[in-house]
Amino acid sequence: MIKKRIIIAMRIALGIVFVYASIDKIIHPAAFAEAIFNYQILPDQLINITAVVLPCLELCAGVCLIFGKWIPGSLFIIALLLLIFMSALIFNLARGLNIHCGCFSTSVQTIEGSSMILTVLRDCIFLATALFLLFNCYSESRNELKTEG
Numbered sequence: 364m365i366k367k368r369i370i371i372a373m374r375i376a377l378g379i380v381f382v383y384a385s386i387d388k389i390i391h392p393a394a395f396a397e398a399i400f401n402y403q404i405l406p407d408q409l410i411n412i413t414a415v416v417l418p419c420l421e422l423c424a425g426v427c428l429i430f431g432k433w434i435p436g437s438l439f440i441i442a443l444l445l446l447i448f449m450s451a452l453i454f455n456l457a458r459g460l461n462i463h464c465g466c467f468s469t470s471v472q473t474i475e476g477s478s479m480i481l482t483v484l485r486d487c488i489f490l491a492t493a494l495f496l497l498f499n500c501y502s503e504s505r506n507e508l509k510t511e512g
Contacts, residue, residue, distance in 0.1 A: 370496065370499055371431075373492055373495070373496060374428050374429075374431070374434065374438075374496055375428065375429050376492075377425075377428055377441065377489065377492055377493060377496070378424075378425040378426065378427070378428030378429035378437075379425065379429065380425070380489065381421045381422070381424055381425030381428070381441060382421075382422055382425035382426060382429065383425075383467065384418075384421055384425075384466055384467050385418040385419070385421035385422040385425065386422075387467065387468055388414070388417070388418035388421075388465070389418045389419065389422065392411075392414045392415055392418075393414075395414045395417075395418065395465055396410050396411050396413075396414035398462075398463060398464075398465030399413055399414055399465065401460075401462045401463070401465075402451050402455060402460075402462060403455070403460065404451055404454065404455075417444075420440065420444070421441075421444065423437075424437040424440045424441050424444075425437075425441075428441070434496075434500055435497065435500045435501070438493050438496050438497040438500065439497060441489075441493045442490060442493040442494055442497060445486050445489055445490040445493060446490065448464070448466070448486055449483055449486045449487065449490065452464060452479055452482055452483050452486070453483060455479070456479050456480065456483070461479065462479075464479070464482050466482065466486075
């Protein structure tokens with residue numbers, strides 16, 4: 364019973380993080396597009412559509428987690444987004460580019476490499492949480508199938 368409550372609390376907390384992260388990006392898509400541009404990864408033609416679609420995807424996945432709807436799909440999307448974010452940060456860190464990640468704020472500024480490393484570590488914690496919850500969903504589903512069969 365306690366384990367189930369902890370899992371629900373983790374799911375809701377992760378959902379809140381992603382809803383919160385999406386709000387400023389949705390309100391300021393041009394500033395978020397500039398943050399995406401600074402990563403110097405996407406072709407120019409994909410930057411604006413990414414700046415519009417990505418925050419909406421974060422918002423939808425976060426809301427689904429908060430309200431307990433489509434949990435496995437939402438966790439998969441969040442885990443995938445976190446992998447992409449972390450990869451982009453690590454790639455730019457390796458290239459020596461100090462950029463603002465654009466994760467929770469669209470203000471465009473440069474940051475120190477150590478702050479980028481802390482951002483990657485923070486995302487690792489979020490990813491570990493998402494993967495734990497995702498594997499827990501699948502193990503619960505598998506256990507339910509065993510008891511029914």
